[in-house]
Amino acid sequence: MPERYLVSFDTDRIKEYVFATEKLREIRGASRLLDSLNDEGEMQRFMASVGPNYESIFWGGGSGAVLAPSWEAAERLIEEVETLYRTETVTASISGACMPINVESDNFGEKMKAAGFRLRRAKDEKAARLLPGGEAFTQPCASCQRYPAMTVDTDDNAALCASCARKREKEKSRKREGKESRSFDDLNELGERSRPSGYIGFIQCDGNNMGDLLTSLPKSDSYKDLAKGLRTLIEESTSKLPTESHEVLLAGGDDLILVTTADIALDAAICIAQRIENQSPALLDRVGLSGSKCTVAVSVVLAHATFPIAAFRSLADQLLKNAKRKCAEEGYRTSVIDFMVVTSAGSSDIATMRDEVLTEKSFVFPHGERKIRLTKRPYVLPKLKSLIDYARRCKDIPQSHLQFLYEGLFHSQAEAIYRWGKVAGRVNDNNRKVMDEFYRDFGDGIGGLPPWQSNRDEVPEGVDAVTALGDLIEIYRFV
Numbered sequence: 229m230p231e232r233y234l235v236s237f238d239t240d241r242i243k244e245y246v247f248a249t250e251k252l253r254e255i256r257g258a259s260r261l262l263d264s265l266n267d268e269g270e271m272q273r274f275m276a277s278v279g280p281n282y283e284s285i286f287w288g289g290g291s292g293a294v295l296a297p298s299w300e301a302a303e304r305l306i307e308e309v310e311t312l313y314r315t316e317t318v319t320a321s322i323s324g325a326c327m328p329i330n331v332e333s334d335n336f337g338e339k340m341k342a343a344g345f346r347l348r349r350a351k352d353e354k355a356a357r358l359l360p361g362g363e364a365f366t367q368p369c370a371s372c373q374r375y376p377a378m379t380v381d382t383d384d385n386a387a388l389c390a391s392c393a394r395k396r397e398k399e400k401s402r403k404r405e406g407k408e409s410r411s412f413d414d415l416n417e418l419g420e421r422s423r424p425s426g427y428i429g430f431i432q433c434d435g436n437n438m439g440d441l442l443t444s445l446p447k448s449d450s451y452k453d454l455a456k457g458l459r460t461l462i463e464e465s466t467s468k469l470p471t472e473s474h475e476v477l478l479a480g481g482d483d484l485i486l487v488t489t490a491d492i493a494l495d496a497a498i499c500i501a502q503r504i505e506n507q508s509p510a511l512l513d514r515v516g517l518s519g520s521k522c523t524v525a526v527s528v529v530l531a532h533a534t535f536p537i538a539a540f541r542s543l544a545d546q547l548l549k550n551a552k553r554k555c556a557e558e559g560y561r562t563s564v565i566d567f568m569v570v571t572s573a574g575s576s577d578i579a580t581m582r583d584e585v586l587t588e589k590s591f592v593f594p595h596g597e598r599k600i601r602l603t604k605r606p607y608v609l610p611k612l613k614s615l616i617d618y619a620r621r622c623k624d625i626p627q628s629h630l631q632f633l634y635e636g637l638f639h640s641q642a643e644a645i646y647r648w649g650k651v652a653g654r655v656n657d658n659n660r661k662v663m664d665e666f667y668r669d670f671g672d673g674i675g676g677l678p679p680w681q682s683n684r685d686e687v688p689e690g691v692d693a694v695t696a697l698g699d700l701i702e703i704y705r706f707v
């Protein structure tokens with residue numbers, strides 16, 4: 229029986245490693261360090277130096293899978309790869325796990341999934357061993373504030389820990405080699421290019437069901453093909469975005485994190501999702517999964533460039549969960565995007581905000597037991613495209629009118645209706661047409677009470693009325 233050993237690898241807490249710091253240069257360096265460590269060619273060479281007859285299935289996005297000729301060879305490779313990560317990054321680590329496999333059987337995808345469970349266990353055991361100690365040190369690293377500073381960088385006299393120094397060195401060496409095309413060195417510089425000035429977009433994107441698609445594949449060849457194809461699909465989903473307006477901070481497995489100028493953030497999210505939806509059928513067809521496509525959940529946080537990265541990440545994670553939930557409700561047939569505009573320091577918990585602030589509880593004049601929602605987020609892809617289109621067409625409407633409408637939403641249901649009528653009576657024919665059409669597409673249309681939508685098919689269970697008007701007015705400065 230042609231028995232081999234399947235070794236799978238996964239970087240531990242990859243996001244914690246990359247986002248250990250608030251500084252763009254070190255985030256960029258960390259991401260590029262992982263890219264080099266995950267480079268297929270580099271890893272082939274490295275494996276050849278460990279021993280003969282390793283066959284790589286894939287490397288990339290912080291994980292990898294390899295067929296080893298024997299149990300001993302598998303264990304040796306795990307040890308060597310773990311050491312390589314420690315040496316190159318100081319603080320990033322990778323775990324490996326192996327299991328025997330009959331390469332001629334028809335359940336390769338299932339085997340990979342089982343290997344994933346073993347890997348999970350290996351990682352948990354390691355995490356228990358590596359609980360942080362309480363060492364005292366004199367000066368913390370200026371970049372991550374976590375580890376003791378070991379060296380001083382000559383660029384800006386920053387005292388850096390060994391890990392951040394590596395990240396910084398990687399970033400510098402890429403610049404020296406002319407491989408770093410971005411001209412900005414921190415998020416404020418990105419914010420300065422933005423409209424409105426000072427704001428940036430933080431985007432997180434996560435593929436739906438990509439693991440299940442892989443698991444369904446019987447042969448290692450098609451698995452290899454799809455794993456690489458999906459990675460390329462996600463990495464290249466940003467290739468059409470203007471270089472000077474965005475930067476990918478992490479492309480790992482089926483997720484992607486990037487920052488953009490605020491004015492392209494929502495379009496970028498749509499562009500990424502659309503590209504993945506459009507290009508995945510051909511890829512899936514090639515491995516025998518015809519008739520399906522990949523969809524994604526995306527979150528977009530728009531906030532000032534000085535907003536902490538950790539806070540961006542926390543909000544983006546919460547929004548992504550909303551989008552994922554909606555993706556599941558939609559049977560994964562379409563991508564879903566959730567977004568928010570951070571205007572004050574108060575918005576740190578999305579669920580609380582949507583349940584408390586963006587409901588009838590905000591009304592200055594509450595009336596009765598009616599349940600109201602002041603947002604229709606998250607949106608399926610075509611609906612968000614349409615909303616953005618309306619936001620652009622709204623630009624002719626005087627800002628004071630939009631502000632008047634927006635504040636009306638938080639007053640009472642009746643006041644919002646009154647204000648809609650008042651503004652509709654004041655604007656020119658063209659703008660009134662935009663309002664009518666918006667209410668036709670995002671409300672109840674003729675016979676309804678704008679801006680409210682009560683049509684049962686469109687309103688969530690237990691809610692009496694919703695409106696998308698607040699969403700429209702929130703994004704119109706950013707499109």
Ligand SMILES: [Zn+2]
Pocket residue numbers: 369370371372373374375388389390391392393
């Ligand atoms: Zn550090």
